[in-house]
Amino acid sequence: MDGQRVAVVTGGMGGLGEAICARLFHSGYRVAATYSPGNQSAAEWVDVHKKEGLEIAAYMVDVSDYASSEAAVRHIVSDMGRIDILVNNAGITRDATLKKMSVDDWRAVLKTNLDGVFNMTKPVLHGMLESGWGRIINISSVNGQKGAFGQVNYAAAKAGMHGFTKALALEVANKGITVNTISPGYLRTKMVMKVPKDILETKIIPQIPVGRLGEPGEVAGLVAYLCSDEAAFVTGANIAINGGQHMQ
Structure with a gap:
């Protein structure tokens, strides 16, 4: 395949997403990070990282909305020529026990964390099929494997993500495209350090x-x-990286 490969990382401006963007850039890929509407610091984030030697493009997208996701994919392809790698990392939490969980909190987490995987992957997949090469990596969670108190919405979405991985991996295995899940445990991110x-x-x-x-x-x-x-x-794998917290 000719040319430098392009990687898109959803939710690429915080914690794990930022680390993934940096690693892929240093691995020789052109990298685009997506951020959610309402993020007022996106331009500053790009400038700060540019001064540090990281050339990462930024695109606003609401991954919970298919039209927004499709438009963002078109925009990235128009600017960068292609998308070879998609890392579905964007996610939110709305924690509560099921007894206290609102319908809105259930739907918000499922729409972002699970629907978002469909919304971004479907428009990206067409280009991968045409080129005969692609990498789709879905960032799940240890809590999608073992469950977590107060996270029925989050655990359901993250477990569903791997079902998506396995089915799509079967569909595209002979097309040069791999689809895998990574299930991290607790990481040293700003969110965890607020605990x-x-x-x-x-x-x-x-x-x-x-x-x-x-x-x-x-x-x-x-x-x-x-x-x-x-x-x-x-392909079709769910790789745990959790320090032994949950073994399967």
Whole structure:
């Protein structure tokens, strides 16, 4: 295949998404990060990273809306010529026990975390099929594998994501396209570090056999491998990276 491959990372401006963007850029890809409507700091984020030597393009998209996702894909292809790699990383939480969970909170999480995978993958897939090469990587969660108190919406969406992975992997396995899931455990991101220190030290870290939080860069390294030509025989997999918190 001629030309530099293009990677799109949804939710690419925070925590894990940012680490994935940086790793893929340093691995030689052209990288586009998507961000949600209402993010007022997107232009500043691009400028800051440009000064650090990271040339990452940014595109606004509401992944929960198909028309917005389709328009964003067209925009990226128009600017960058193609999309070879899609990392479905965008996600939200609206935690509550089912007894207290509102219908709106259920729907918001499913629309973003699961519908968003469909909304971005479907328009991207056409170009991959035409070129005969592609990598689709869906970022799930350890909580999609083992469940989590107060997260029936999040766990359902993240578990559903891997069902999507397996079915699509079968459809495109002979087309040069791989589809895989990564299920991270607790990572050292801004979101996790907002958890009260006592909860982190007494409730969360003791559940992790390696005795620490994961680093976003460790997950980004796994993403980079799955994007490579060396990973061409890996498809339909759900790869856990959780420090031994949940083994399957």
